[in-house]
Amino acid sequence: MKPAPFDYLAPVTVEEACAALAEAGGGATLLAGGQTLLPLLNLRMSQPFIVIDLNRVAALKGISRGQACTRIGAMTRQCEAIASAELARALPVLVKAVKHVGHHQTRNRGTVGGSIALGEPAAELPATAVALDAIIEIVSVRGKRETAAGEFYLGPYMTTLEPDELVTAIRFPDWPQGHITLFREVAQRPGDFALVGLVGALVVEDGKVARAGLAWFGMGPTPIRARSAERMLLGQPLEAIEANAVAERAVADTAPFDDHHASAEYRRTVGARIFARTLREAFPAKEAA
Amino acid sequence: MSEHRISMTINGLRHVSNAEARVSLSDFLRGNAGCTGVHIGCEHGVCGACTVIVDGLAVRGCLMLAVQAEGAEVTTVEGLAAGDGTLHPVQQALYDEFALQCGFCTPGVVMTLAALTAPGSKANEQQLLAAMSGHICRCTGYQGIRRAAKKLAAAPAGEQP
Numbered sequence: 460m461k462p463a464p465f466d467y468l469a470p471v472t473v474e475e476a477c478a479a480l481a482e483a484g485g486g487a488t489l490l491a492g493g494q495t496l497l498p499l500l501n502l503r504m505s506q507p508f509i510v511i512d513l514n515r516v517a518a519l520k521g522i523s524r525g526q527a528c529t530r531i532g533a534m535t536r537q538c539e540a541i542a543s544a545e546l547a548r549a550l551p552v553l554v555k556a557v558k559h560v561g562h563h564q565t566r567n568r569g570t571v572g573g574s575i576a577l578g579e580p581a582a583e584l585p586a587t588a589v590a591l592d593a594i595i596e597i598v599s600v601r602g603k604r605e606t607a608a609g610e611f612y613l614g615p616y617m618t619t620l621e622p623d624e625l626v627t628a629i630r631f632p633d634w635p636q637g638h639i640t641l642f643r644e645v646a647q648r649p650g651d652f653a654l655v656g657l658v659g660a661l662v663v664e665d666g667k668v669a670r671a672g673l674a675w676f677g678m679g680p681t682p683i684r685a686r687s688a689e690r691m692l693l694g695q696p697l698e699a700i701e702a703n704a705v706a707e708r709a710v711a712d713t714a715p716f717d718d719h720h721a722s723a724e725y726r727r728t729v730g731a732r733i734f735a736r737t738l739r740e741a742f743p744a745k746e747a748a
Numbered sequence: 749m750s751e752h753r754i755s756m757t758i759n760g761l762r763h764v765s766n767a768e769a770r771v772s773l774s775d776f777l778r779g780n781a782g783c784t785g786v787h788i789g790c791e792h793g794v795c796g797a798c799t800v801i802v803d804g805l806a807v808r809g810c811l812m813l814a815v816q817a818e819g820a821e822v823t824t825v826e827g828l829a830a831g832d833g834t835l836h837p838v839q840q841a842l843y844d845e846f847a848l849q850c851g852f853c854t855p856g857v858v859m860t861l862a863a864l865t866a867p868g869s870k871a872n873e874q875q876l877l878a879a880m881s882g883h884i885c886r887c888t889g890y891q892g893i894r895r896a897a898k899k900l901a902a903a904p905a906g907e908q909p
Contacts, residue, residue, distance in 0.1 A: 466749065
């Protein structure tokens, strides 16, 4: 239960971090909050030659306003995201999602960018980024690039990130004030990864759904956007929405798996239930009607 | 394999010693600094026994490298009680509410509660109880720990409940 030996580097600029990563040629691993990496090191499931610690890179920290978006530096800690008045105003569903990541003690170290870059399929933040059309900013010695969160995830812990690249920030486009937020997860204990989870947002204009972004977590090898359900919702008057039918369609987009926590069938069943319930709770008027 | 000269403030005293990069903060505190009140349970962030306060925040000692705590202010359970043996309010609350049996998880529980009830902390009862989900206790059934947490939440920050 002790890590294999490694070299440790603590760059203070993004350029230094990129240079170290490029020089290591795939033998290095990036240390963000460490709340996933340290267990992997301790269990020797990961044995890098070099650990590049990003905690002293000031340029990767902080939450700022961009053009019609909120930009979260990759090394912003989860506890800072929860405490941010800016995020509470602009992205309430993201704050709700972060509160479900791990425990108080791990959120004090864990980072937003670390979780997004790791790509755990049952994690809250990658799905939130996919649901809300976030843009992931990436840098390497070869230059900068950006990718939509929806195109970033390839499989469990697999992303389009190259070995010499690092995530610098995540940009979340603005959603209008008063938009409807959707979040629910089922986990065995608080702090556990979700067995099934759902996150998203809806914009209602003139009583109809004008914009929808919904994604599942724990329902396949990556976060999964509920595109068919979004198409069903768009343009619908609120009173015409059949929550159960939309939920069935949303589950049809998923590819859940069996593991020792739950079967795929369980995940589909619970997924449909929580989707319908979350939709119904989002429109209390419909239930009264 | 890199070795580092690491300096940090532990319970108000400056500590400097060498450690390999791979040494966790919890192992460093126990082995190098002699703070054996830092209990090491699962070593992968699940049990919470190794929780210590780093720069005011409760964190897992096993999920941080010692070298990362360079220059940090670290508090362990050894740093809480007064010199004359008077218990810290959190320790007293746990004692009063029978919130420990074997005591293995207790230092971690104490450090989380101490961080969240320190002067200037705004944690309410709900937040204190939620933070307890980060600790596994196999003896008490948690009821005593919950009573102590509620008692602490009702008291003004930093004061004896």
